[in-house]
Amino acid sequence: MATKRIAIAGAGLAGCAAAIAARAAGAEVVIYDSARTSKHKVCGEFLTPEIEPVLTSLGLWAEFEGLRPARMSRMRLIFGGRAAESRFETPAYGLSRLALDGLLKRAALASGAVHISERAPADCAILAHGRTQPSNGDRIFGFKAHFTGPVSDAVELYFFDKGYIGVNPVENGLTNVCGLASESLLRDVAFDPDRLTSRLNGRLSNLRRSMNWLTTGPLVYHRTADPSRFLTGDALQFVDPFTGTGMTIALWTGALAGRMAAANESPANFYGQAVQALDRQRAVCALLRRALAWTPASRIAPLIPPAWLYTLTRPKLESR
Template sequence: MESKIEVLIIGAGLSGLTAALHFLKSGFPVTMVEKSSYPHHKVCGEYLSNEVIPYLEWLGIDLNLLSPVSIDKFQFSTNDGQLLQATLPLGGLGISRYALDHFLFQEAIARGCHIIQDTVVDLIFNEDLFLVKMANHDPITAKIVIGAYGKRDGLDQKLSRSFIQKKSPWLAIKAHYDGSFPDDLVGLHNFEGGYCGVSKVEKDRINICYLVDYATFKKYKSIPEHRLQVLYKNPHLRRIFETSKPLFDQPLTIGQISFEKKTVIENHVLMIGDTAGLIHPFCGNGMAMAIHSAKICASSVIAYLEGGLLSRSKLEKQYRTSWNQNFLSRITAGKIMSGILRKKQLTSKFMRILIKYPFLLSMMIKQTHGKPIIP
């Protein structure tokens, strides 16, 4: 039998769970559909900028309960080992998605969120309502649907999103390690065809996550061989890997990561987090952007449900404008910087400029990070 609800969120990841907590705090019931069970690891750099801490505190979320690592230094190296260091303007926390997402998931349930473990297979918008069809449950009719299902999903095909039609060259690989690495440092190390982020998370674990061009990767038979032949050419990466012990049986991987421009609203579905737009991982700001986008979306929807925005078109216009104001320039800056790092000659020139004018590195970091989010 078909049930009717006001707010449905598809995807219980970082952005979806944050949005749910915002609605619940504001007195609005919310239903979530999530295909995976918790807890589980995700491919992610696992650095969370402090810009979101005031907002999380407003939501009643105390991340200190998860014993995160405090990080305030940034280190960047080129493939040949040239090294630059900077202080992060706001700093951040090293915290795994395994711990953070599970914590938020439990909080959402404790606060009354209704969670359905299933896969959404179709969305139909008609007469100002959504009909949401799932693989194993009866359909749901919803007034508002928020897409928070991640970087790439079969639902993108159903919605005919333009980016899904284009093949992406990117492959991401991530694992946790036991070894020696400074608690207060996040490192970004360049190699041919990609770059690798290294930082601590809770329980003294090192998170190593890297993005590689698939055309470069496929020349090698396996992840270990590619690492040995390509990543090890950067002496800093070689030292880190050689002095660390993997804690996963196998690294996690995700392919077809797209940095193409995405639509923030598709067929009246409001997109948040990576579903709305993806900043290059080397910027280290994806987690904070996911949380911030959830706040912007939830605030706009609440204004609409309370009558402050008199039409769906005004709701969509306000959300699209707010999203672009907060994130578009940061995503563009990330894309430009990533393009430079992918080209050897440009990277060398880039490094010479940064060595001569080190303040430019801090300016670059600020370009891809936001200001503290005031609730």
């Protein structure tokens, strides 16, 4: 029988996971991405424990640990003057996108996938090209920078009206500060993230920014399906970044699509499995987003125990 040949659009986390899984299933793989090397990306760089089985199934857990990701044992939610905290039963991880994307890219190439440094042609079987949805209204943008200074073992989420900012450790003693804010709020601070982060109750006063702010957007929460192709990662859906699960979902959906495409299974079966794994998280996030749009964050605070938020916004992923 002729070897199956699979073309993938995008060599980010989802595309590389798809390539590794499809290669393991015996397919020939070509990945298209005009970006030649991995780079810093706007991302909270926070990973829930679901990352372990997903990377294990890709044969990459030991290498991930070798990158010495930061470990976190607590979550703090801060709404205005109020803070609530909970401990994690299993540690969460912090690793920069530069390191994680680099790991996946190296592994995809080592598996025998061929990278073509071009925009993807229209007929790729697997789409892993990230977010492309148009946006309007009061648009939302993301920003991120690394800081040096004392490191905490917590992920801290500061919620305010029209945005939130996460502070958490990553590898090499760095702290990642990453936020989301509406265009109107950003306009109030002259599009300067330093002016927004100065509102974090002095949290960054003993930290020093070690890189320029990166920005991205507009961000659109969506779920998209195409019956003739496998949409993976952010091309399939974009959920609220505070869940800390977008990267794991990108790897999981990528690997699932790679395996299923190599086995000639239909995209419809893939979407069926994805919906089952991701729908509860999506519904909880939509509910919370609606609540935050109607009510000031400080009034919702007492209603949201951190442990509840953390549990209900995690996907139910089964890894082979």
